[in-house]
Amino acid sequence: MxxxxxxxxxxxxxxxxxxxxxxxxxxxxxxxxxxxxxxxxxxxTPDHIVDAAVKALRDGQHGYTAANGIPALREAVAADVHRRLDIEVSPELVIIVPGGKITMFSAILMFGEPGVDILYPDPGFPIYRSMIEFTGARPVPIPIREENDFAFSAEETLGLLTPQTRLIILNSPANPTGGVTPKAEIDKLVAGLAERPDIAILSDEIYGQMTYDGLPHVSLLSYPEIRDRLILLDGWSKTYAMTGWRMGWAIWPPALYDKMRKLAVNAWSCVNSAAQFAGLAALTGPQDxxxxxxxxxxxxxxxxxxxxxxxxxxxxxxxxxxxxxxxxxxxxxxxxxxxxxxxxxxxxxxxxxxxxxxxxxxxxxxxxxxxxxxxxxxxxxxxxxxxxxxxxxxxxx
Missing domain, CATH: 3.90.1150.10 (Aspartate Aminotransferase, domain 1)
Structure with missing residues (x-):
């Protein structure tokens, strides 16, 4: 049996x-x-993106690429982050992955094990808790409350930290609530996390370009004091209507980057070659x-x-x-x-x-x-x- x-x-x-x-x-x-x-x-998906993938196929882009993504695409991600957020990012810290879930899967797998606490939003994307439990770690929900406009509370979140906390997962703008956590609250959370340099942070910002009423997106990348332990999750699925293309990207801290690259080699080798050229066209082409x-x-x-x-x-x-x-x-x-x-x-x-x-x-x-x-x-x-x-x-x- x-x-x-x-x-x-x-x-x-x-x-x-x-x-x-x-x-x-x-x-x-x-x-x-x-x-x-x-x-x-x-x-x-916009036509110029589809056309780029077709051209790549016809040009013979049929083989393996580097596990972390083609250099031009990693450079385009870094340039896009600078254009939108005015934040400098090295292309050498960017990794291209087959969909946003891969980043959360990898981060949770990297830090999760029995005896460890991992914090995640509740209500939140269900794969967070699923993968935490898969690793044997203890899932600790961060309450996301209607009376707080579905933003997390820095005070409440910091109060959940224990000596066993290894990873905290944050998501703004958020699925499923549509909540956006204001900068003042993020400032408080980052200040509190500064006292716990042993805790890694996974910031799921896949909806970062979808805010309303002139509300700016506040990326955790904008906080230098946590950059050495911040994993940023983003991708093409929502922003460019590319869910079926399975295209994501992430920015990893230097201490973790090569571990993630090796995981890519072991798990998926590389992202679909032609799809990467589509992703390149998405970032470098018209944004209208x-x-x-x-x-x-x-x-x-x-x-x-x-x-x-x-x-x-x-x-x-x-x-x-x-x-x-x-x-x-x-x-x-x-x-x-x-x-x-x-x-x-x-x-x-x-x-x-x-x-x-x-x-x-x-x-x-x-x-x-x-x-x-x-x-x-x-x-x-x-x-x-x-x-x-x-x-x-x-x-x-």
Whole structure:
């Protein structure tokens, strides 16, 4: 009888893909399904990026590349960081990876082991906790609260540190809440972490170019006092509508960079060659598509927030980043996952129950506005019909 090591019994998953599979199955049966569940832009990858990949293939870019990425692409990442954030980064600290998850997987694997504490946001991206538990480390949730506009509290976060803390994971702009932590709070956290130089920091900034109302993105790269232990996660998936290309990049501190490069050699050899040339075109080519996409998300954000706040038993604060709303459904008469399931099965509206993002996700659902304004309005109408019919009679489990 086959047995596996204990870590594989602890590994979780990202339920957004389970909901996506069910939504696709219903659509295949002829149902009209509106997907507000999956976190991917509904835009096409810009043509000049696609053309660059096609050209690379036709030019014979079919072989292995360096494990850390082609030099021109690492240089382009460093130049892009300087252009957007006015922060100097050496290309020699940039590594190209097959998707953003690889960076979090690698960082958690590098620091996680039994007897170690790793802090992560809750509600937050579910792979954080899954991978922490896989390594045998103790997952310590950082509460992300609605009353704090879904930003983390520096004081509360620092209060969770123990002598066993080895890694802290931060995410702003955040999935699933759309929260953006203000600079003043980040300043306080960094000041507190200055007293713990033994703690590594993973900053997930994959939504860094998606903030609204003139709110600037504050990157942890801008704090020199933690650069020697900061791992920055970013990539092309959200910014350039390239989720299926599996393209990510990370900046690692000098002490950890070669460890990460060796892990790449052992695990995936290198990133798809032609895709790297697509990534190069994305960073060095016109950026107007990024601004246009974010402007459209902003327009949809207003539609989503207004519509959700009109639903019986639902309230929604305005998200400040990413392309998610995280409405409070605690007065709607359903547990969050039950509400999400029934909306999909009965109304053909796919959303994600808050508990899929952590213990503190109960009472909330995630609504992605990475879908057309027309589909969002249709989905809101269906949700209104469902809740109007059921709000007064449904009992919470």
């Amino acid at each position: 086959l047995t596996t090591i204990a870590g594989f019994d602890r590994i979780g998953e990202e339920n957004a893909f389970t909901v996506l599979a069910r939504a696709n199955a219903l659509a295949a049966e002829g149902r009209d399904v509106i997907n507000l569940g999956i976190g991917q832009p509904d835009f096409r 598509s990024v601004g246009a996409m974010v402007a459209e998300f902003d327009r949809r954000r207003a539609i989503v927030v207004e519509g959700l706040n009109k639903l019986p038993g639902v309230s929604c604060i305005t998200p400040k980043g990413a392309f998610y709303a995280f409405p409070n459904v605690s007065e709607a008469g359903f547990k969050a996952k039950d509400l999400a399931s029934r909306l999909l099965e009965e109304e053909g509206v796919a959303i994600i129950g808050g508990p899929d993002f952590g213990v503190l996700g109960e009472g909330y659902v995630r609504v992605s506005y990475a879908n057309s304004a027309e589909n969002i309005e249709r989905a809101l109408a269906r949700m209104a019909d469902f809740l109007t019919r059921n709000h007064n009679t449904a009992a919470a489990e």
